Amino acid sequence: MERKRRYAVLLCAEDSDYVKKVHGGYFQVFVRLLGDEEEEWDLFRAARGELPRGDDEIAMYDGFVISGSCNDAHGEDIWIHDLIRFLKRLDSLEKKILGVCFGHQILCRALGGKTGRAKKGWDIGMTTIQLSFSSTKYLPSPNTPASLSVIECHRDEVWELPPMAEAVAWSEKTGVEMFRQGDHIMGIQGHPEYTKDILLHLIDRLLQRSLIQSCHAETAKVSLEAREPDREAWKKLCKDFLKG
Numbered sequence: 001m002e003r004k005r006r007y008a009v010l011l012c013a014e015d016s017d018y019v020k021k022v023h024g025g026y027f028q029v030f031v032r033l034l035g036d037e038e039e040e041w042d043l044f045r046a047a048r049g050e051l052p053r054g055d056d057e058i059a060m061y062d063g064f065v066i067s068g069s070c071n072d073a074h075g076e077d078i079w080i081h082d083l084i085r086f087l088k089r090l091d092s093l094e095k096k097i098l099g100v101c102f103g104h105q106i107l108c109r110a111l112g113g114k115t116g117r118a119k120k121g122w123d124i125g126m127t128t129i130q131l132s133f134s135s136t137k138y139l140p141s142p143n144t145p146a147s148l149s150v151i152e153c154h155r156d157e158v159w160e161l162p163p164m165a166e167a168v169a170w171s172e173k174t175g176v177e178m179f180r181q182g183d184h185i186m187g188i189q190g191h192p193e194y195t196k197d198i199l200l201h202l203i204d205r206l207l208q209r210s211l212i213q214s215c216h217a218e219t220a221k222v223s224l225e226a227r228e229p230d231r232e233a234w235k236k237l238c239k240d241f242l243k244g
Contacts, residue, residue, distance in 0.1 A: 005039045005062045005243070010046040010083070012069035012102050018201045026193075030065055033193045033235055034242060047071070049079050051086050058089070063096035063242045066103025068191065072156055073105030073115045084110045094184045098242050101154055104179075104187030111162035111181060118157040120173045122212055124203065125223035127152045127190060129169045129177040144237060148230045150190030151199050157189065186241050192234035196224050 015025040023029050027043045035041055042061075044050040047069065052058050066087075071077060087110035090097055099107035105115040130147050148169075158176040161167060165185070169178035177189045191199075203220055206212045 006042070006060055007034070007039065007063050007065065007242070008042045008044055008052065008061050010044050010051065010064060010066045010103070012047050012067050012071065012083070012106070014047065014070075016201065016205070019198060022197070023195075026067055029193050029195075029198070030067065033231075034065065034239055036239075036243075046083050047079055049082060051082065055089075055093070058093060058095065061095070063098065064090060065242070066097065066099040066107060068101035068103065068153075071102065073102055073109055074156070080106065087111075091181075091185065094182070096184050096242055097186075098238060099185075099187040100193065101189060101191055102156075104189050105156055105158060107185065107187045108158045108162060108165070108176075108179065111165060111185070113158060113162040113165065114160040115156055116159050118155055118174065122155045122216055123152045123171075123173045124154075124206075124212065124216060125152065125199070125220035126150070126227055126229065127171050127173070127177075127223075129171045129190065131169050131178075132167060145230070145233060148233055148237075149227055150188075150192060150234065151194040151196070151224075151229050152190045153194075153199060153202055154189060158187075183244075186238075188238075192229075192231070192238055194229075196229075199224065 009027050009030050011026060019026055031041045083106060087107060097107060109115050126149055128147050128149050157174050161176060161179055162181060165179045165181040167176045167179050171177050174189055179187045203217050207217050
């Protein structure tokens, strides 16, 4: 009998009460976007130091997804250094890795790139990213649109790509919206997994903590009202990469 495909989400943030109550936690948000029937999905709370141990446990998985985080990918927390070592091991084994937001940045750092505060400040709301036609060899389908709308919420960015990586998308605010390395690594700065209500909740939390100004919050909310994220296109793009 054929073995079920198995994937792991490395969760780098704590679930808010809202996301737990409405969506069942960020793990379920990712599984709803990326999961298919007859697959197994496991959760490792990387921010609490939970990671697969040893090559035997790693070998159980067909791919790994790294989530967003409130932490900085250029930070020096113990769990961040543990995660970097783990990602280097996954790379050496050529395991499929999909990094989202913080995951995109920490993946870049682990592979030898540089991250830091975004030169143009916070990017929150609906953003249009442009796919690079020079990198079509990395795109999963020739029918992938030239531009895609995605929900964003970040104040850090990739400053310098890893030596072997290639940027495959950019936007007005962010030079590296996506990157690929070989056939097994892909980073996405935006949040294909987010729904509008998740971002609206995050905007309110950022405002309460005085991390953003009310003018930024209003601009972000207007951008969400203006259009929808290209969720189905992102779902296909991510699943084609992770399971291709």
